[in-house]
Amino acid sequence: MSLDTNQLLRFTTAGSVDDGKSTLIGRLLYDSKAIFEDQLAAITSISKRKGHDQIDLALFTDGLRDERAQGITIDVAYRYFTTPKRKFIIADTPGHIEYTRNMVTGASTANVALILIDARHGIIEQTKRHAFIASLLHIPHIIVCINKMDLVDYAEEVYESIRSQFEEFSSKLYVKDIRFIPMSALHGDNVVNRSQHMPWFQEAPLLYTLEHMHISSDLNKIDARFPVQTVLRPQSKDFIDYRGYAGRIASGIFRPKDKVTILPSGLTSTIKTIDTSKGSLQEAYAPMSITITLEDDIDVSRGDMIIKTNNTPTQTQEFDAMICWLNTHTARPRTKYTILHTSNEQKAMIKEVLYKIDIDTYQRNLENKDLAMNDIARIKVKTTRPLMIDEYRDNRITGSFVLIDDGTHETVAAGMIL
Template structure:
């Protein structure tokens, strides 16, 4: 397979506490020779000071001082490494159940998810929770690593049992590609090098899988959406009448001469120029940041959206979303928040909690009146003014929202429009 080494794969790692996520990432970095000499020396010295026999691979990702002191990963740690075949960004998310919200952050832009399972414990609630979030966020590839095979004598029947457990649960999820790999992150079996302890496994190694897995773009290339972030008016002698609308193309393509509609006002015009600091362009596509000027002088402001006239976004004040509740403060129907959607902010209330999800069975729990941290639910939200939306399945940018508590300015929920 011909792999372009300029390709970037974003993947997230998730699992329960002590399943070995940090050790696995350290093994990937160490065995792929992606560690700088000064980093290796520092980690080696730290390992010796901690009384370890060899290099503590987990320290390659536990870079924060308080993480090292406590011996746990407490936030999403992003790491970058490269091989001759591909570049990678890793989001290492915590395993504690109170940090499930961090996986939503780490996985929101991922092309693949590695879910670790301790071979001794099999599929547990956190495994199901992380798999469900990966499915909800429409991550196209899930790589299930059954770790710590060295602690179960590398037995094939134990691996097969865990695979069967996961397959029974994942049959209810909308995930196109699930792969299973038996590994020992501590010893390096099947991570970068093939295991001599598990000759019964002849599938792909983890690094090979990451290097060759297909990267599918999650950018909607059909629906042209341009949320306006700010209005550019230089007020200079060189550009006395310049009025441009700056932002990032959320999806689709905008070309000079395109007939557009500004929503929600409904005013129409044509694109006069597509400008950047480097000069004028013939067209712009996601995720480029540009300034668009129009042939007509019409009212456009932050929060508006420029779309092609033959392909408009839906304007709605009543929105159904799948919500992940992120804070310890509970939410109830009629709770008021600020909703942020692209460059638009409005006041909003949670009208109704339609149902919550039972993570263990994936069954729907109706008649729930309150949301608590890490709850996942379907909810109906009403905004003071219409939002210009697409479903998350069609467009990740215009199909996602966050809710903010006005008193604390804390992000309390992330949502995907259905």
């Protein structure tokens, strides 16, 4: 199968503080020539003012003044770049334990997770933490970047030892594909170009691996789900009696003449047309934004879901989920929150905390159930009206949600439905 060069790949970086995440991204951008000349000139000038003998590659992503002052990445930095083979979006996440929530945010839409390990220190608690979160979010591909190999004399035995340890503990995790690359981001070994210092490593460097990563199978093409975001009723003589239901396809494929059901009402109809700003389509699939018109004049509104009649999601007011608590304030039992699930918004509460996860040991904590910032737990959620849900492992869109505090309007939790 030939690679679709227009296919977008999203990847996230994770690792402990000073493992070289920002330097790695800078090296990817620099060696792949994905940096504008004026930006390169500015970074070169800043590097000289700092007294560096060479370009400080980390400055390509550490753009905030606070980050530069502290020498650490303090938020999720998104960066877009493209090569002749593929388009990429990078989410660079912080390494500190207290910023676990940022990794959840950055990794939530990723196809691939890059987990960096300092070759001098090997696997540490944060390595296991990040691997667990990647597994929890069902990121299908992990690339373990064993960085700073130049500081251990490019020793093959160091690489093999770390690889063996990672494979041992990751065997408990849900990950389809794990690959390992020894590298030096600072000097460019095995990032874009193959390393001359590690002839014992015969596999492809990082960029080639990312460019040729096959990700189409990661999309759910079976369960047709179309959350309605808005109803279009143009006031124009060219669109007399036009009534369209606009939104973004969460999963699956839709075609004109498909038999569909509207949830939660259960009303049925047939797709008349699938429209876009560029004209009508004979086929539409995730994650396209479209407008669907129906053969029948039935009641459809924002928050409803159009599905194929022979393939229905679960409709329920109560379900289990794994959540990451994102707020500085501890969760309040049985407090009402606003739940956002696809285009559906309603009231919900945490009915019960079943257990928390110690993500350093992967053990369940059944005693301390108070949810503090960055805690990951299994909970029971109860909503005021039924939601149309799928399990997160089957559908990232219809299997995920966020909780909003009604008083502060802050996002307090992100959840994955089980």
